[in-house]
Amino acid sequence: MSAHLPTQARAVVIGGGVIGCSVAYHLAQLGWRDTVLLERDRLTSGTTWHAAGLMVTFGSTSETSTELRKYTRDLYARLEAETGQATGFRPVGFIEVASDADRLEEYRRISAFNRRCGVDVHEISPSQVKELFPLARVDDVLAGFYVKGDGRADPVDVTMALAKGAKLKGATLIEGVAVEDVVVENGRVTGVRTAQGIIACEYVVNCAGMWARQLAAKNGISVPLQAAEHYYLITDKLSAIDRSWPVLEDPGCHGYYREEGGGMMVGLFEPVCAPWKIEGAPHDFSFGEIPPDWERMTPYLEKALSRVPEVKEAGLKKLFCGPESFTPDLRPIVGESPEVKNYFVAAGLNSIGILTGGGLGRAVAQWVVDGHPDVDVTGMHIDRLEPYQATAAYRRTRTVESLGMVYACHYPFKPMKTARDARRSPLYGELEKQGAFFRDVSGWETPDWYAGAGRVAEAGPLSFGRPAWWPHWEAEHRAAREGVIVMDMSFMSKFRSRVATPAAS
Ligand SMILES: Cc1cc2nc3c(=O)[nH]c(=O)nc-3n(C[C@H](O)[C@H](O)[C@H](O)COP(=O)(O)OP(=O)(O)OC[C@H]3O[C@@H](n4cnc5c(N)ncnc54)[C@H](O)[C@@H]3O)c2cc1C
Numbered sequence: 001m002s003a004h005l006p007t008q009a010r011a012v013v014i015g016g017g018v019i020g021c022s023v024a025y026h027l028a029q030l031g032w033r034d035t036v037l038l039e040r041d042r043l044t045s046g047t048t049w050h051a052a053g054l055m056v057t058f059g060s061t062s063e064t065s066t067e068l069r070k071y072t073r074d075l076y077a078r079l080e081a082e083t084g085q086a087t088g089f090r091p092v093g094f095i096e097v098a099s100d101a102d103r104l105e106e107y108r109r110i111s112a113f114n115r116r117c118g119v120d121v122h123e124i125s126p127s128q129v130k131e132l133f134p135l136a137r138v139d140d141v142l143a144g145f146y147v148k149g150d151g152r153a154d155p156v157d158v159t160m161a162l163a164k165g166a167k168l169k170g171a172t173l174i175e176g177v178a179v180e181d182v183v184v185e186n187g188r189v190t191g192v193r194t195a196q197g198i199i200a201c202e203y204v205v206n207c208a209g210m211w212a213r214q215l216a217a218k219n220g221i222s223v224p225l226q227a228a229e230h231y232y233l234i235t236d237k238l239s240a241i242d243r244s245w246p247v248l249e250d251p252g253c254h255g256y257y258r259e260e261g262g263g264m265m266v267g268l269f270e271p272v273c274a275p276w277k278i279e280g281a282p283h284d285f286s287f288g289e290i291p292p293d294w295e296r297m298t299p300y301l302e303k304a305l306s307r308v309p310e311v312k313e314a315g316l317k318k319l320f321c322g323p324e325s326f327t328p329d330l331r332p333i334v335g336e337s338p339e340v341k342n343y344f345v346a347a348g349l350n351s352i353g354i355l356t357g358g359g360l361g362r363a364v365a366q367w368v369v370d371g372h373p374d375v376d377v378t379g380m381h382i383d384r385l386e387p388y389q390a391t392a393a394y395r396r397t398r399t400v401e402s403l404g405m406v407y408a409c410h411y412p413f414k415p416m417k418t419a420r421d422a423r424r425s426p427l428y429g430e431l432e433k434q435g436a437f438f439r440d441v442s443g444w445e446t447p448d449w450y451a452g453a454g455r456v457a458e459a460g461p462l463s464f465g466r467p468a469w470w471p472h473w474e475a476e477h478r479a480a481r482e483g484v485i486v487m488d489m490s491f492m493s494k495f496r497s498r499v500a501t502p503a504a505s
């Protein structure tokens with residue numbers, strides 16, 4: 001790592017986790033050799049060092065995210081040849097299991113979509129699941145979804161390989177230097193301030209992980225991410241386990257399973273989770289752990305272990321808890337901030353920072369260099385989020401739900417339940433009287449459908465088929481087509497043009 005702080009750079013990347021190193025690597029790859037990455041402590045010391053390293057291309061319903069995953073897997077497979085630094089990528093395979101009809105329907109839909117995106121996923125039988133992962137109980141499994149080329153990587157090695165690749169291409173990486181704030185003049189980035197001096201620069205990419213919100217707030221930029229407790233358990237060695245087994249995931253049991261050090265790692269996504277440090281991540285938290293909350297986690301652990309019952313006999317080596325950043329809609333926060341020109345953000349990875357890190361770094365670097373993204377970033381663009389979502393009250397409530405959404409069954413029209421009622425239109429009371437079923441649209445409580453005057457809207461069970469409220473929707477639709485309606489559009493965005501009107505000719 002370089003010891004001297006340069007006085008000037010074209011771009012400064014803040015944070016040396018997997019995302020920052022990937023952005024620096026790709027900027028250098030695109031020819032921006034005068035890129036400087038500043039890391040507060042040591043590379044990977046934030047969240048990256050303790051990630052489980054699942055490298056999975058299956059599971060996203062976004063074409064962009066699937067492309068980023070595929071690129072990431074290919075990059076991790078070839079980085080060692082390029083840099084001499086191993087990434088630990090091992091294509092041991094990945095299986096998602098479905099043990100109820102709704103999840104089976106969901107994964108079949110995702111498989112069809114993922115196959116169209118080039119993911120080689122196949123539905124396999126319960127006995128094939130058992131053959132590939134003999135410790136799994138499959139009596140209630142309906143099917144597995146298997147991607148042979150997916151697997152696992154070592155998050156620290158991946159980051160070090162990206163860092164080495166960045167340096168080989170001319171970027172400068174400096175550890176032990178924290179960015180205190182970003183210098184902005186006339187609404188545009190001009191530098192970064194550190195205790196060791198200022199680096200003048202044109203572009204900044206804030207890749208400060210769970211610290212990104214606090215840092216961005218200094219420049220009035222809203223990055224509404226929040227750290228939450230995130231767990232995995234590691235058992236003592238098991239004679240029955242083999243390193244070559246695929247990674248198994250069973251969202252219905254809240255767990256994922258893979259070999260680790262001769263024992264088993266059982267990772268968890270509990271449906272109701274715990275935000276960590278609402279007031280802000282501590283500045284000196286490095287290679288840190290959070291004391292596990294056994295009482296809260298025991299029921300989820302029992303459910304997860306029920307998928308691999310023999311593992312209960314093995315001794316417990318560790319229940320690990322570390323912080324990971326989650327966002328209000330479980331999508332990353334990426335792109336040029338609407339508030340400050342040339343201030344980019346790439347943070348809030350919702351526990352897929354390793355498996356999308358390569359692709360995300362490529363997309364952000366290309367966006368910085370060309371001035372516009374080359375993939376559809378609508379779903380992840382920072383400009384979709386609003387300042388009210390960064391408030392402590394919002395983060396405290398929404399984050400309880402967001403981690404659990406990762407393994408929830410993703411029914412169409414499933415509304416978020418937490419952090420509601422941020423905004424009501426003047427018509428709210430009237431709409432309520434008509435039996436409105438409200439959903440959150442940009443914070444506005446917006447009617448989805450109406451049960452009818454004086455009736456209370458009951459959503460009924462969620463479904464992949466025709467929902468119970470379909471007749472209410474139909475009635476509203478007919479009223480609009482055949483009669484006259486009033487539509488409350490308060491939730492729509494209003495754009496104010498900054499372009500001066502040309503003088504009347
Ligand atoms: C238990 C657990 C298991 C996980 N398993 C997986 C998995 O299997 N697969 C997967 O894809 N993801 C997984 N993740 C998620 C993954 O670890 C994260 O998404 C990823 O590491 C985030 O990387 P990052 O670079 O955004 O953040 P970080 O790694 O936190 O990097 C941010 C860096 O910024 C530095 N920094 C902060 N402020 C400043 C400043 N002012 N100046 C300079 N530097 C600064 C920090 O020191 C830190 O090194 C897991 C997470 C957890 C907690």
